[in-house]
Amino acid sequence: MKYSIVGSNKTTTREEKAAAYIFIACAALSIIAVVSITAYMIISGTPAIFKVGLVDILFSTTWQPTAGKFGILYIILTSIIGTLFAVLLAVPIGLLTAVALSELVNEKLKKVLKSAIEMLAGIPSVVYGLLGILIINPAMYALEKSIYAGNPHHQMTGGANLIAAILVLVIMILPTLVNVSETALETVPQHLRLSSLALGATKIQTIFKVVIPAAKNGIFSAIVLGVGRAIGEAMAILLVAGNAVKAPWPFNSVRFLTTAIVSEMGYSQGLHRQVLFTIGLVLFVFIMVINIILSRILKKGEEDD
């Protein structure tokens, strides 16, 4: 390039060099951001572990910050169980919707459905929370009353419970599941479908025996993304789940890792605040594990191709 025929005066080379350095800095920023986020989550999350004790934080169930008890076992379990069930419910719905979009409906209907799913993905999570409080919670209260009427061993929660939160999470992760699995199904080569049909398989057989297995990597990454989204969601379930620290039984009022941070961060101080950062660190560890799994799947997908 130095020998360019349009003239290679020094200013151009300097500009060229500057541009290259600026761009490399921009690209490096992603890495810097991830490294510093990781560093800061560890720096701010670990002091409380040393002060309270790892076992007393992670494996104790009593959360009483004002009495100096910071057990987050129930909070961790709630996040795991809530996410698990939300994903279990959302995966079939999302996958079958994706099947319809990619394999069954005509172009026009597909466009409409895809816009609908896109809107669903774009709606702010607080709006889902609002709907959860006003629609799902009262419905749960009615259900709870009919199941536990006169049962003195059950503490009435007024409908703010684990099931309500799971239902909100299902709606929240549905668009991710649909979009990613649909993309995966679309990339399945047409000749696989055609050969299956030519062998006499019905359309439905082709979809479930050929197309879905062929797209399994993509679908799996959709599920992992869904898990990440569900475990990281905060605002939508904040008021829906009741927010008392209890064991994650369906009709118990529960607190998630995310909602524990949001609901007390603004008000806390000292050790209590540090423990909230530890909760953030636990959440961060979960997310990093999920990310690593995801990148493994993507890599494997590339190798398979």
Next chain:
Amino acid sequence: MKKVVSIFVAMLMAFTLAGCGGGSTSTKSNEGDLSGKISLNGSTSMQKFVTALGESFKEKYPNVNVEAQFTGSSAGIAALQKGTCDIADSSRALSDDEKNSGLIENVVAIDGIAVSINKANKVKSLTKQQLADIYTGKITNWKDVGGADEQIVVIGREAASGTRSAFEELLKIENQCKYAQELDNTGAVVAKCAATTGAIGYVSLDAVDNSINTMELDGVKATVANIKAGKYPLQRPFVMATKGKISKQNKKVQALFDYINSDAGQAIIKKVGLISAK
């Protein structure tokens, strides 16, 4: 005992405030000169009062912005100690430690904590003991306190709330409460009580509206008159703490406290449903 102390402190502070007010009125001739910002941090319970105060103060001193964050009483006090704000709003009395660190407890108003229930609930009155038993989980059904056969949904605030610590402290049930829901906002407690037939909750008196009923405690209604007379048991001071005496603060902060003690400031206290500390 605590109540008596807090009222005494309140009166003392009110006098001090009045004194300061008198002292600085002379310098107030050039009001337009004050400019900049006053930063406040603290109790969410005081949000309504502080924002209203800030706005009307700005009308008088257009160049001063009252910037308020509502992060909770303890967080506000911590911020004041670190020096990141001028005034800490606290909806509880300062602890001895906090006072020893040089903070001054300026009580600006008194707030009652009302026990809120759903409108459909027929129970009108509880004793303090019954209330404590409900919150500690010993009583779980409204029929045990003279109501319908309906299980009680115990609603409270999050751990660092000034309202919660005041409520638990006044009933002597610190860290023993068994909450079914922990909400991080006064308004949310009102809304849940309004929507849930078996609910019981506690909120600042100024947050009470006609969507809920309030409970009599030991036969005493949660009213301004009863709180002022010291008859209603659940009451607490609203403190605007400063680092060092008010007279040592900058002109803007002094002007704010003068304003609180003026008729206009007292009118705001009334307007948001609080009781004057004077």
Next chain:
Amino acid sequence: MTSITAKKTRISDNILLALIGICTFFSAALIVVIIVYVFSKGIPFFKFKDLISPQSALTNPNGLLGNIINTLYIILGTLLLACPIGIGGAIYLNEYAKNKKFVEAVSFATEVLSGIPSIIFGLFGMIFFGELLGFKYSILTGCFTLTLLILPIIIRSTQTALASVPESYREAARGLGATKWYMIHTVILPSCLPGILTGVILAMGRIIAESAALLFTAGSAYLMPRDFFSHFLESGGTLTIQLYIAMTNAQYGQAFVIGMILIILIFLMNALAKWITKHFDVNTKE
């Protein structure tokens, strides 16, 4: 199986088909139900006056102008930061990078960044930009935090857009003796601008919808700016944050009004992005 002409329907096929129908209907009906519900609850409380007047605890509790302005500030600030960085990063990855390890590391980091939940960004923003760098609760802190959040969206959409520029453009430019940067800013960027723009609009949608990352960074104030620049250093809550505040305060009327506004905004963003994509497709065919 026995005949090649007569179609034999299988029961299991029909069951699966019905299930697919139900699930698809559920997914599509959800958005309809949500929109109808939010609008039916929001419209009775909607007053145009609220959009053009700031909130005041004493006189105008429902005013939204302050929040609308804050939202614009945050969108503007975040895009001003994220666009150059994101587009620059993508240009490096697609046009300059030779070190495969580095490209892989950046891609992995971008992927991780897009997988981190906003509450973690909120925590990081609060302690890093807010406390360590001393920006406290301010719109600027919010902008810095959201920059990290939308960076992956900008990088990815720019990369896709850059990849769609035909190799012949580059060869032609190089053949004419253009230097790399000259080629990029005169030939490549203009031809993939619509693709980049689509990403920017999607990022805007994300900014508008964001709440958890802003609650502890930009805060929730609703005051009007005193002057244009100093407002960046003041706390300011967006519409979505105000929706959250209204929701926790049980002011459901205002919450639904904001919900309605947000849904309309998101719809417009999606429609605009689609329109540009379509426009873009037409361009490439020419």
